[in-house]
Amino acid sequence: MTPKPTRYHPNIIITGTPGCGKTSLSRNLLQTLPKSDYKHYNISELAKERDCIESYDKERDTGVVDEDKLLDGLENDLRDGGAIVDWHCCDIFPKRLIDLVVVLRTETALLYDRLKERKYSDKKIEENMDCEIMEVILNDANQAYNEEIVITLNSNNDDDMKENQARIEAWIEMWRKDHEEGVTNEISEYYNDSEQEQLSEDGEDGSESKDDDSSEEEGEEEEEEEEEEEEEEEEEEDEEEPAKKKKKV
Template sequence: MEAKRQLPNVLVTGTPGTGKSTTCEQIAEATRLRHVNVGDLVRSQDLHCGWDEEYSCHIIDEDKICDALEDQMNRGGNIVDYHGCDFFPERWFDLVIVLQTDNTVLYERLEKRGYPQKKLSENVECEIMHVIVQEALESYREEIVQVLPSNTVEDLESNVERTVQWYKQVTCHVR
């Protein structure tokens, strides 16, 4: 953990549909971490440069996102929820969790969300190719990256408990 921060920052990333938001909400409830849903932040603060009709999503402005989060991340105590990870500064995070989901489960989750077929297929392909895992390992120190399964309620509970235990361990000197 960076010396000036008393509380850690955690990034939870993964392909859309892997359970990032639910995982972050539960971790935030069990810790003192603030849940930062980057997608919500982009929409509420207009941190984008338009709308992509083909994928039905905003075209994010990575610089605006980083500028908007800089002070908060420097203070610590955040759990950041976003499907991308390679544009955030490495210094921000003490733990990076990459959630992975079985392709069949992921397909069904994205289909329920009403994703257009092209967007659905590309996200499942992204998961098959471990794109987010590769991004995380290339962007952050390997020892802080944890790749966790996120297929079932039991996986969710295990991931939350594991992260809460990590949090307690790294913050025990603060209390």
């Protein structure tokens, strides 16, 4: 199948610590969104279906996913658009193919009870609780993607779930209105667009004023002159008092 160059429906990551309601929210969204346009990708299940589990971590009681193999198979799905990606890990997916990252947060007392109900080991519960308290997944999301597409939503009860679903559906509707001609999937076009946006922020024609350019050049020349003077002084000092050389081990 030929990879699609453009997508007309947004790709959304629903992420967060295990037990925060990612899968429930994803499934609820699929019940109201057009099934022909949107699909739920539960990565934990998908990795098993597509034989992407490379090993098993007995200590953490979890499978270790071959991320390269997973992404090789998932890229065309993301190019189609309309992917609701549900996983606790969010920072491995290509930046150019993701339009919204939803990080779900749950109060620690509630999260503990949910993980206990899943019969997680004490060690596994402790690790996940630490992850939630330290905001590990939120930090990963902000580092991997532009912060303006990363949102945090509380996920403590049914009311939160309904409100989160409504907010995401409203965002999808707005995204589609803003991108009627679609969004590129191609690496070169994506980065060209990003560079053009940055240039437009610097000036209308993508360049700074001549005065700014000349002042920058003058500043650089002054810095070079100062560096040359410092080098000459150092050479004179070296001639007067030769320093002993040491080898780095």
